[in-house]
Amino acid sequence: MSKSLLFIPGPVTVAEPVLTATAQPMIDHRGPEFKALLERVARRMKPIFGTERAEVLLLGSSGTGGLEAAVANMFGAGDRILACPIGVFGERLIAIARTFGCDVDVLETAWGSGVDPQALRAKLESAAGERRYAGILLTHNETSTGSQNDLASLAAAIRGCGAYVVVDSVSGLAASDFRMDEWGFDIVVTASQKALAVPPGLAMVAVAPRAWERMDSNRAPRYYFDLKKARDFAALGQTPWTPPVSIVYGLDAALDEFERTGPRRVWERHARYARAIRACAEALGLEIFSAEGAHSVTVVAIRVPAGIDADAIRKRLRDDRGVVIGGGQGKLKGQIIRIGTMGDLSQTDVLGALGALEIALLDAGVSLHIGSGVQAALRVFLETE
Ligand code: PMP
Structure with missing residues (x-):
């Protein structure tokens, strides 16, 4: 070769210690070793998401599965959603929301730019009463255009509007400062094969306490990507379905390096x-x-x-x-x-x-x-x- x-x-060059970690022997994914591994990885992901309050769940999936999980668990048929695409992956979020029957309104931004916080605030203010948005979809880093939103100012524009905010940080998280709690985001999604530099196969989804309440009342269908089921299993140190154990080993090793650096x-x-x-x-x-x-x-x-x-x-x-x-x-x-x-x-x-x-x-x-x-x-x- x-x-x-x-x-x-993404996927990106994976460091030798991470590759070696992925080659470890298989273990029982319902046994004590995996429980310790899963808990350790979820705990160490929290500061990277900038959260103490949210729960970090690992899904056996690429980033898109994590985005589908976020949307399908939070929103459903007829929910008014404001999407703020700045490229191909923002458009993918719209497609996912429409697949689940959401009524998606779009705040257009020229590709290459970030969302204008004032335009976002104006859009939110124009949607009062019955027309209020149940959710807002944001992209942190838009991989297709090489542009990045200023999330702190978008968070300030959104504050107080009541909508649930889902953020795609698949190609952003771990590469720059991210403050989920401070910015008031409800669900943030990332994936293993980007800045964390692990092979593909894992989506990481951070879920804020407020989002769990929303999920109770949302009747949209979900099965594999049922986040409440994932939370119940995480409490036992497991995942509902067979996880990509090797990739979790890799993530653990990548987090060692991240923390060391x-x-x-x-x-x-x-x-x-x-x-x-x-x-x-x-x-x-x-x-x-x-x-x-x-x-x-x-x-x-x-x-x-x-x-x-x-x-x-x-x-x-x-x-x-x-x-x-x-x-x-x-x-x-x-x-x-x-x-x-x-x-x-x-x-x-x-x-x-x-x-x-x-x-x-x-x-x-x-x-x-x-x-x-x-x-x-x-x-x-x-x-x-
Ligand atoms: N969102 C963004 C911003 C991405 O960069 C990507 C992957 N390029 C995705 C979503 C989709 O992730 P995946 O290919 O892992 O499904």
């Missing part, structure tokens, strides 16, 4: 890598897709110049240089490339990938000063060491 550098925004240094690493990648793109004369003030720390989306096929650049990078990056999704297909910052990647890996990108761009006919992008990235690393 030839070595390749994985720069897609410390959250601040982990957040700084993601932010620094994102800055270096943006600096490189800008030095090469390329446009960053996300708007100023809304840049993601986990994925950088770069517009490819008109007439240049973004997917052809990706193919060359992969085939000729072993560097794997993301492309555009939905309406951005062919227009952007996306470079992730998550996973077990060194600064040297980042510089190598950016050097390879320069060569691929040059080969594709983009005119640039070879080395100028890498130099700009190097400068970011040198200045912020």
Whole structure:
């Protein structure tokens, strides 16, 4: 197997100790060892979600399953929901809510930007009485556009409106500060294969006390993703269904590393890598897709110049240089490339990938000063060491 550098925004490069942890022998998922493991992992996830009050549940699923669980347990047919999409994954949340019969209203935001807190507040104020929203759907980090919402200001805009807030932080959590309790969110969803850098297979769902009350009165159907059932089993140190035991082992090992490094240094690493990648793109004369003030720390989306096929650049990078990056999704297909910052990647890996990108761009006919992008990235690393 030839070595390749994985720069897609999930799944990401998994560190050796985490991979080794996933190779441990199977245990009884209804026995004492798994109970200790599950309790330890759930407890250690809490500060990452920024919560003392919420319960953290592990679901054998990808992130989408976690989002479906959040929506299906909280809302049902006829519930008025305000969705605030800023890209493909925000649209997925709308699709899930509509699948469960919700009456979804959409606050539109130009892709690349974050939600405008004033527009959100105005929308909430315009929906009084019967028209009040039962729920609000937010994306923390929109992987498809490389943009990130300012959740503190959105939380301030929402405060007091009474709606239940569900947040997709699949590609955001653990890469920057997150304060579920302080921001008053009801359910926050993440997944194993992103900033936590574990193989895919686990969704983590943090549920605030207020959300449990809502679930009692919600009659929408659910079976596999019944969060109250998951809570009852979690109280026994189990999951309702057979869990991906190996991935839970991996998460436990990843949390060891996260705690050893410390959250601040982990957040700084993601932010620094994102800055270096943006600096490189800008030095090469390329446009960053996300708007100023809304840049993601986990994925950088770069517009490819008109007439240049973004997917052809990706193919060359992969085939000729072993560097794997993301492309555009939905309406951005062919227009952007996306470079992730998550996973077990060194600064040297980042510089190598950016050097390879320069060569691929040059080969594709983009005119640039070879080395100028890498130099700009190097400068970011040198200045912020
Ligand atoms: N939301 C966001 C923001 C994501 O980045 C992703 C995965 N790219 C998902 C949801 C869906 O997660 P999964 O692919 O694990 O189902």
